[in-house]
Amino acid sequence: MKEYDALSEPEGISSFDPEAFKDLKKSEEWKYDPIGKVEEFLQPFQPSNCACVLLNGSLVPEGDGQKLLTPKDKVEAQAFSVLKRRFHVEIPEGDCRIEVKNEGKEDCILLSLHAKADQTSSVLLTFDGKGKAIYFLEVEAENESCVSITVLCRGEGEKFVYDTTRISSMAKVKRNLLCLGAKFTRYASRAFFSGPHGEAEMNGIYFINGDGFAETRVRVAHGLPDCRSRVSYRGALLGSKAKSAWVGESIIGKDGKGSDSYELNKNFVLTPGAKSFSEPQLEIKNGDILAAGHSSSVGYFDPNQIFYLRSRGIEEKEAKEMVVSGFFEELLSQMGSDEAKEEFEQFCKRTGGFNGSQA
Amino acid sequence: MAHRLEVRDFKSSVQTKEGPKEILKGVNFEALSSEIHVLMGPNGSGKSTLAYSLMDHPDYSTSGSVKLDGKEMDLMTPDERAKEGLFLGMQYPVEVPGVPLTNFLRTSLKALKGEAPALRSWPAILKGYMERLKIDPQFAYRNVNEGFSGGEKKRAEILQLEVLKPKFAILDEIDSGLDVDALKIVSEGICRSHEEGCGIILITHYARILKYVKPDLVHLFYKGRIAMSGGKDLAYKIEEEGYDDILGSLL
Numbered sequence: 200m201k202e203y204d205a206l207s208e209p210e211g212i213s214s215f216d217p218e219a220f221k222d223l224k225k226s227e228e229w230k231y232d233p234i235g236k237v238e239e240f241l242q243p244f245q246p247s248n249c250a251c252v253l254l255n256g257s258l259v260p261e262g263d264g265q266k267l268l269t270p271k272d273k274v275e276a277q278a279f280s281v282l283k284r285r286f287h288v289e290i291p292e293g294d295c296r297i298e299v300k301n302e303g304k305e306d307c308i309l310l311s312l313h314a315k316a317d318q319t320s321s322v323l324l325t326f327d328g329k330g331k332a333i334y335f336l337e338v339e340a341e342n343e344s345c346v347s348i349t350v351l352c353r354g355e356g357e358k359f360v361y362d363t364t365r366i367s368s369m370a371k372v373k374r375n376l377l378c379l380g381a382k383f384t385r386y387a388s389r390a391f392f393s394g395p396h397g398e399a400e401m402n403g404i405y406f407i408n409g410d411g412f413a414e415t416r417v418r419v420a421h422g423l424p425d426c427r428s429r430v431s432y433r434g435a436l437l438g439s440k441a442k443s444a445w446v447g448e449s450i451i452g453k454d455g456k457g458s459d460s461y462e463l464n465k466n467f468v469l470t471p472g473a474k475s476f477s478e479p480q481l482e483i484k485n486g487d488i489l490a491a492g493h494s495s496s497v498g499y500f501d502p503n504q505i506f507y508l509r510s511r512g513i514e515e516k517e518a519k520e521m522v523v524s525g526f527f528e529e530l531l532s533q534m535g536s537d538e539a540k541e542e543f544e545q546f547c548k549r550t551g552g553f554n555g556s557q558a
Numbered sequence: 559m560a561h562r563l564e565v566r567d568f569k570s571s572v573q574t575k576e577g578p579k580e581i582l583k584g585v586n587f588e589a590l591s592s593e594i595h596v597l598m599g600p601n602g603s604g605k606s607t608l609a610y611s612l613m614d615h616p617d618y619s620t621s622g623s624v625k626l627d628g629k630e631m632d633l634m635t636p637d638e639r640a641k642e643g644l645f646l647g648m649q650y651p652v653e654v655p656g657v658p659l660t661n662f663l664r665t666s667l668k669a670l671k672g673e674a675p676a677l678r679s680w681p682a683i684l685k686g687y688m689e690r691l692k693i694d695p696q697f698a699y700r701n702v703n704e705g706f707s708g709g710e711k712k713r714a715e716i717l718q719l720e721v722l723k724p725k726f727a728i729l730d731e732i733d734s735g736l737d738v739d740a741l742k743i744v745s746e747g748i749c750r751s752h753e754e755g756c757g758i759i760l761i762t763h764y765a766r767i768l769k770y771v772k773p774d775l776v777h778l779f780y781k782g783r784i785a786m787s788g789g790k791d792l793a794y795k796i797e798e799e800g801y802d803d804i805l806g807s808l809l
Contacts, residue, residue, distance in 0.1 A: 507652040510613050512640035512669035525656025
């Protein structure tokens with residue numbers, strides 16, 4: 200674990216001791232979170248053992264999954280200290296579906312996924328259920344593997360997900376995240392390279408409605424040479440009390456010669472009053488790289504776009520739906536997951552469109 | 559039967575930091591769908607404001623009367639005006655990311671005609687329209703105006719005009735920025751629409767388009783109203799003498 204920590208270029212405190220971290224209310228990392236909503240996770244708690252893991256519909260027995268990185272915040276360290284159940288899945292060649300559900304009281308589990316060298320796989324992973332949960336998701340992609348993992352984060356239950364991906368030499372990993380209609384979700388997605396010439400593509404969509412909150416923190420660490428990463432997240436907020444936060448960190452370490460990284464975050468505020476925070480960060484410790492950049496925006500409907508569509512006979516509500524669908528379309532295509540696309544369309548139907556009038 | 563567009567004492571103002579600023583100060587004109595009207599005028603005279611205000615752009619507050627076939631449009635939204643048969647071809651067509659041109663046009667047709675064209679036959683129909691305007695058929699699958707050159711955007715506007723078949727089209731500087739070949743193609747599209755019964759109100763700075771699009775009436779627009787009207791000779795006179803000389807005789 201020490202070796203991986205070094206490769207992931209951790210900044211700040213890393214510890215298994217929850218007391219090593221500052222109080223959340225004083226911590227920079229938690230400045231966006233409505234902490235009152237998830238108070239119980241901030242205290243030591245007993246996992247309920249209600250959450251379960253299914254692989255292609257069959258229950259996965261408890262196993263010996265390993266945590267890849269030392270916790271980097273208080274909630275993570277606290278949850279790990281009470282963690283009892285771990286699950287391990289050897290990702291099969293081809294397509295598979297993994298379901299993680301918690302319909303009971305608050306729980307905490309660790310799920311590790313492993314892709315062997317040279318294998319090509321596509322995984323659809325759902326975090327579901329009305330129960331609150333903290334999930335550790337540990338993904339390892341060995342040399343020259345090609346793995347796509349699409350995570351659908353849904354269900355009423357408040358969720359913390361600490362998601363770490365290790366990418367070995369010449370492996371290509373695509374991580375897609377869909378976080379739709381969350382009440383409270385805090386998703387920390389970290390990727391690091393354990394060999395040169397690895398590739399990470401991290402895509403994400405969040406759509407917050409009502410008084411929901413979602414925070415996604417994406418960190419890609421280029422600790423080894425000639426690796427490539429692309430981060431692309433888009434979000435929309437419907438409802439005057441909806442709130443989102445996105446923090447993207449791209450870290451190019453001193454051994455990250457030849458790195459190529461770009462991160463992008465775009466946010467669409469559909470209802471006045473909704474709040475969206477976007478914070479791209481770039482840290483470069485080696486000047487001999489191919490490229491590093493970022494872009495971030497928070498915007499409203501462009502009245503000229505809506506006028507253009509309406510001037511062709513399309514009613515305002517439908518015009519707005521077209522604009523919002525178009526906003527996500529490019530990223531959905533990039534994800535290349537039919538399930539993600541279907542999930543998104545279903546969600547849009549359930550919420551009754553994006554006309555921005557929903558308070 | 560020809561359709562009739564009547565504009566009476568039409569005023570339009572825009573909100574500024576100093577308060578509302580009146581741009582149109584009482585425009586009056588009447589057009590039949592069997593006619594081609596050309597609107598010329600110096601920069602800042604209010605030609606584009608007239609085009610956008612007639613289509614109810616949200617930046618403008620208007621008063622007066624706009625009737626299409628006797629039906630008052632003053633309180634209608636842009637989509638309602640489009641459904642009545644009004645079309646605005648824009649000088650700077652807007653990009654709509656993520657919305658392919660083919661989907662946009664099919665949705666628009668459904669909104670205007672109450673029924674979308676059959677999915678099976680639609681691609682061939684659209685391709686036919688695109689070929690006439692020498693637009694690469696692959697553009698149908700590109701997002702609306704996204705990455706289009708200036709000329710491609712103008713051709714896409716005329717494509718929409720031909721597909722949607724309005725009663726009246728207001729074309730705001732549809733000829734600006736076009737090379738000679740593109741100007742001819744765009745003009746041919748305008749003439750085809752007109753032959754099919756669409757009235758044309760063409761806003762332009764240059765008489766060169768009038769080589770292809772023959773106007774019945776030319777209006778000289780100045781300080782928010784029509785200052786002078788005449789035949790196509792007026793357009794050539796403007797081009798030869800400039801606005802100052804012609805307007806000077808009026809002032």
